Amino acid sequence: MTEELPARRLLLVHAHPDDEVIGTGATMAHYVSTGAHVTLVTCTLGEEGEIHVPELSRLAAAEADQLGGYRLVEWERACSALGVTDRRMLGGTGRYRDSGMMGLPTNEHPRAFWQADLDEAAAHLVEIMREIRPQVMITYDENGFYGHPDHIQAHRVAMRAAELAGVDGPEKIYWTAMPLSVLLDGMEAFRGSESNPFAEVEKVDDLPFGTPDEEIAARIDGTDHYAKKTAAMRAHATQIPDNSWLYGIAGDFGGEFMGVEYYTLAKGARGSGSGPYGWESDLFSGLA
Numbered sequence: 173m174t175e176e177l178p179a180r181r182l183l184l185v186h187a188h189p190d191d192e193v194i195g196t197g198a199t200m201a202h203y204v205s206t207g208a209h210v211t212l213v214t215c216t217l218g219e220e221g222e223i224h225v226p227e228l229s230r231l232a233a234a235e236a237d238q239l240g241g242y243r244l245v246e247w248e249r250a251c252s253a254l255g256v257t258d259r260r261m262l263g264g265t266g267r268y269r270d271s272g273m274m275g276l277p278t279n280e281h282p283r284a285f286w287q288a289d290l291d292e293a294a295a296h297l298v299e300i301m302r303e304i305r306p307q308v309m310i311t312y313d314e315n316g317f318y319g320h321p322d323h324i325q326a327h328r329v330a331m332r333a334a335e336l337a338g339v340d341g342p343e344k345i346y347w348t349a350m351p352l353s354v355l356l357d358g359m360e361a362f363r364g365s366e367s368n369p370f371a372e373v374e375k376v377d378d379l380p381f382g383t384p385d386e387e388i389a390a391r392i393d394g395t396d397h398y399a400k401k402t403a404a405m406r407a408h409a410t411q412i413p414d415n416s417w418l419y420g421i422a423g424d425f426g427g428e429f430m431g432v433e434y435y436t437l438a439k440g441a442r443g444s445g446s447g448p449y450g451w452e453s454d455l456f457s458g459l460a
């Protein structure tokens with residue numbers, strides 16, 4: 173199968189519809205534009221999410237429980253905006269359910285991803301790895317970037333699958349990250365602004381995420397694709413309201429802020445890089 177695919181193949185493992193764009197949208201659009209094969213695997217339909225579109229409020233889990241189906245459509249539209257055609261739901265559409273925020277009763281739902289059997293869930297991903305044989309995989313760190321149970325489980329399943337897949341698994345594994353210097357710039361840029369996501373944050377260490385700059389391995393500049401990322405964010409209207417601070421960043425910083433995404437390297441050898449910490453500008457750097 174892989175002989176029919178492009179030489180460079182990137183696999184991304186995300187928890188909910190909208191995670192793909194928020195954390196890695198510019199990276200996905202960038203690699204699609206370079207001719208790489210980009211495969212997105214999303215683990216749940218986001219059934220327990222909020223709804224920021226009032227006329228859709230009755231789709232909520234506590235009412236019609238139809239939000240998952242609606243977010244599937246949002247996810248398809250967002251992937252189309254990014255140019256990502258190979259997009260899959262782990263184990264098939266609806267196999268694993270959004271677990272809700274940590275500690276909520278929804279964590280105990282029988283189909284909650286947080287309850288998934290690790291090797292059974294990983295086996296679904298191994299199947300995709302054996303088909304695609306990605307050289308590079310992107311997922312979250314052990315804390316799921318910010319501690320959501322589905323993000324933590326996505327990390328565990330992705331790392332377990334890479335272990336089980338052996339030679340068919342990725343040679344390099346990256347975890348999404350945000351450099352502390354970028355967070356500090358963001359706190360400064362938003363100081364005093366109306367929709368300030370950092371309003372309650374006294375110091376950067378109070379945030380559930382943030383990585384020392386020297387621990388970052390790659391900085392992917394997808395500023396050329398910032399408009400695609402913004403269009404993909406707009407596709408996720410139930411999760412990202414028009415007045416979201418994410419658009420505020422885009423407005424103030426343009427592509428510079430929203431179009432650049434950062435990663436730590438969890439597996440594989442770092443390729444050539446630049447700057448004070450040798451940040452790679454290509455996730456496939458150093459691969460044959």
Ligand SMILES: CC(=O)N[C@H]1[C@@H](O[C@@H]2[C@H](O)[C@H](O)[C@@H](O)[C@H](O)[C@H]2O)O[C@H](CO)[C@@H](O)[C@@H]1O
Pocket residue numbers: 188189190191194218219220221222270271272273320411
């Ligand atoms: C980006 C992300 O992972 N979003 C998740 C998250 O959404 C949060 C949740 O609705 C919370 O109640 C809000 O206060 C917070 O602002 C949201 O980011 O968790 C949802 C439920 O598991 C999930 O559907 C959504 O995709």
Ligand SMILES: [Zn+2]
Pocket residue numbers: 187188191320323
């Ligand atoms: Zn998520």
